[in-house]
Amino acid sequence: MTRTILKTRDLSVRFGGVTAVDQVSIEARENELVGLIGPNGAGKTTLFNLLTGVYKPTNGEVSIFSNDKLININQLSPYKRSQLGIARTFQNIRLFKSRTVLENVLIAMTAKNKSYSLQAILRTPSFYKNEEKRQQQAMALLDIFGMTNVADELADNLSYGQQRRLEIVRALATKPAILFLDEPAAGMNPQETKELTDLIKQIQVQFKMTIILIEHDMNLVMAVSERLYVLEYGKVLATGTPIEIQNNPAVIKAYLGEEG
Numbered sequence: 001m002t003r004t005i006l007k008t009r010d011l012s013v014r015f016g017g018v019t020a021v022d023q024v025s026i027e028a029r030e031n032e033l034v035g036l037i038g039p040n041g042a043g044k045t046t047l048f049n050l051l052t053g054v055y056k057p058t059n060g061e062v063s064i065f066s067n068d069k070l071i072n073i074n075q076l077s078p079y080k081r082s083q084l085g086i087a088r089t090f091q092n093i094r095l096f097k098s099r100t101v102l103e104n105v106l107i108a109m110t111a112k113n114k115s116y117s118l119q120a121i122l123r124t125p126s127f128y129k130n131e132e133k134r135q136q137q138a139m140a141l142l143d144i145f146g147m148t149n150v151a152d153e154l155a156d157n158l159s160y161g162q163q164r165r166l167e168i169v170r171a172l173a174t175k176p177a178i179l180f181l182d183e184p185a186a187g188m189n190p191q192e193t194k195e196l197t198d199l200i201k202q203i204q205v206q207f208k209m210t211i212i213l214i215e216h217d218m219n220l221v222m223a224v225s226e227r228l229y230v231l232e233y234g235k236v237l238a239t240g241t242p243i244e245i246q247n248n249p250a251v252i253k254a255y256l257g258e259e260g
């Protein structure tokens with residue numbers, strides 16, 4: 001039995017009169033790919049913001065597995081959470097557009113490492129030794145995702161699909177234990193979405209990590225998720241395998257029915 005890597009208990013957040021996330025208790029296991037779906041405004045991105053530390057909950061708890069036990073991370077900043085192995089991508093692409101693809105990956109690798117930043121300022125011998133190693137690691141990562149040929153291109157010059165791909169590579173560069181992907185297929189054409197589906201499957205096989213995916217593209221999310229949570233009005237409406245969710249009458253009524 002694999003261990004629980006992420007767990008929430010009765011997690012809620014209110015903005016004025018709106019309870020955007022309402023007593024949500026979910027969990028994700030080691031190496032599991034969990035889909036998070038629900039109609040617009042259901043609270044998916046707000047839940048991600050609670051899990052990654054952008055928002056503090058009004059009630060409830062977020063815990064992650066660290067040092068052999070589940071620890072409560074409610075009070076930890078996004079930076080501290082990233083040091084514990086949490087990485088995310090955003091709905092809106094957030095790359096350094098005027099830096100190269102390789103530089104974008106290198107920046108992501110260092111962002112997590114304060115002692116590295118000090119070495120870089122002081123230009124210590126270990127800085128130069130590590131620098132070469134890091135470049136090799138970044139190139140190896142780009143190679144896995146078929147991007148070495150654009151390593152020296154400015155991120156701004158990449159196609160939309162490639163920019164989204166680079167966002168994922170940057171998140172992976174921090175070697176996360178948990179990766180949050182917020183609508184990675186948003187704005188993609190069908191070919192790019194197909195490539196992204198393969199990419200997510202590849203990440204799951206090649207990297208050992210838990211992935212939590214928000215996605216409106218049903219073909220994608222049903223193809224890659226092992227288990228799903230459905231949110232509606234901030235609450236968990238259902239959880240189950242893709243087949244179970246597709247056949248759940250409450251889900252069909254609340255959400256999938258909207259499309260049919």
Ligand SMILES: Nc1ncnc2c1ncn2[C@@H]1O[C@H](COP(=O)(O)OP(=O)(O)OP(=O)(O)O)[C@@H](O)[C@H]1O
Nearest residue numbers: 015018019020038039040041042043044045046047
């Ligand atoms: N910072 C905020 N202040 C006030 N209300 C907010 C804030 N963030 C989210 N909300 C509200 O919380 C609810 C949930 O929004 P959220 O963006 O989490 O939904 P979502 O499921 O991610 O939607 P979508 O699929 O459209 O991205 C909405 O009613 C939204 O207006």
